[in-house]
Amino acid sequence: MEHSDQIKPFGKMIASENLKLERKKTTVLQVNVGYLCNQKCRHCHLEAGPARKEVMSLETMNKVIDYARQCNFMVIDVTGGAPEMVPYIDYLIDSLTPLAQRFMFRSNLSALGQKSREDLIYLLKEHQAVIIASMPSINEAQTDGQRGSGIFSKSISTLKKLNELGYGCEAAGLELNLVSNPSGAFLPQPQEQTEKRFRKVLKEKWGIVFNHLFSFANVPLGRFKKWLIESNNYSSYMNKLASSFNPCSIEGLMCRNTISVSWDGFLYDCDFNLAADLPMTGKKINVSSMRGLPKEGIPISVSDYCYTCTAGTGFT
Numbered sequence: 001m002e003h004s005d006q007i008k009p010f011g012k013m014i015a016s017e018n019l020k021l022e023r024k025k026t027t028v029l030q031v032n033v034g035y036l037c038n039q040k041c042r043h044c045h046l047e048a049g050p051a052r053k054e055v056m057s058l059e060t061m062n063k064v065i066d067y068a069r070q071c072n073f074m075v076i077d078v079t080g081g082a083p084e085m086v087p088y089i090d091y092l093i094d095s096l097t098p099l100a101q102r103f104m105f106r107s108n109l110s111a112l113g114q115k116s117r118e119d120l121i122y123l124l125k126e127h128q129a130v131i132i133a134s135m136p137s138i139n140e141a142q143t144d145g146q147r148g149s150g151i152f153s154k155s156i157s158t159l160k161k162l163n164e165l166g167y168g169c170e171a172a173g174l175e176l177n178l179v180s181n182p183s184g185a186f187l188p189q190p191q192e193q194t195e196k197r198f199r200k201v202l203k204e205k206w207g208i209v210f211n212h213l214f215s216f217a218n219v220p221l222g223r224f225k226k227w228l229i230e231s232n233n234y235s236s237y238m239n240k241l242a243s244s245f246n247p248c249s250i251e252g253l254m255c256r257n258t259i260s261v262s263w264d265g266f267l268y269d270c271d272f273n274l275a276a277d278l279p280m281t282g283k284k285i286n287v288s289s290m291r292g293l294p295k296e297g298i299p300i301s302v303s304d305y306c307y308t309c310t311a312g313t314g315f316t
């Protein structure tokens with residue numbers, strides 16, 4: 001596993017703290033339906049974009065649905081790329097929503113706002129899907145710099161549309177959560193502070209409301225890692241992450257209760273390990289050959305980018 005020579009490898013760090021990163025009961029199924037996206041964000045750990053061809057086939061969708069039927073997950077979380085652009089995504093949503101107590105759909109907002117995908121918003125509403133929308137910043141120039149020209153205004157229009165349908169409004173019971181991340185090689189501001197700022201500015205400028213905001217550090221993988229290396233920031237960023245290691249974050253890490261399926265049906269402990277092609281248990285297992293939930297107590301596959309999840313209050 002790759003590691004920056006200036007920091008202690010992540011696996012050694014947790015061992016030196018007498019900690020173990022092992023699986024607890026798996027309650028979340030995350031389905032990554034592919035790397036095709038209408039945006040090409042600078043921080044994307046999957047290097048998703050309009051030229052990517054990897055999308056989940058109908059055959060793999062059916063294998064995922066069969067697996068979800070066996071396991072009784074509490075949460076099913078669909079992510080991409082831009083899931084909106086994947087053929088048969090409506091079928092996947094229709095099939096997976098009855099199989100979990102909570103169904104989450106991750107969107108970059110601009111793809112969901114496209115005229116051709118208006119029907120998808122109604123489908124998500126019909127299924128009471130929770131929408132997790134990436135919205136790195138409330139600054140237009142910063143957002144467009146990170147995600148592409150015109151993306152900020154498209155995101156604002158989609159948020160308005162979602163609010164019109166009841167998303168983000170307490171009374172309607174339709175949950176709309178935002179995810180923000182820093183624009184460069186630094187850690188995010190405290191989440192509560194960022195949430196307060198977003199709530200105030202979005203409401204005052206555009207009348208937009210939302211339920212919660214999650215603030216995450218960028219993971220040094222994919223396009224973000226390339227940018228860190230090119231801009232000579234890689235070592236200092238890794239040092240920043242490693243020196244913010246918080247042993248208490250290990251308990252709540254998402255990889256301990258999540259199983260992540262890739263667009264081609266292979267199993268990982270999380271979406272970051274998926275991006276790095278570091279499979280669950282170290283060997284590639286297809287969802288079609290998995291019987292039931294992964295065993296509790298099996299070790300999680302780790303690498304140095306795991307420091308992103310354990311920096312400060314952690315990435316849970």
Ligand code: SF4
Pocket residue numbers: 253254255256269270271272273300301302303305306307309310315
């Ligand atoms: S990247 Fe984070 S979520 Fe994934 S295995 Fe490492 S610590 Fe767990």
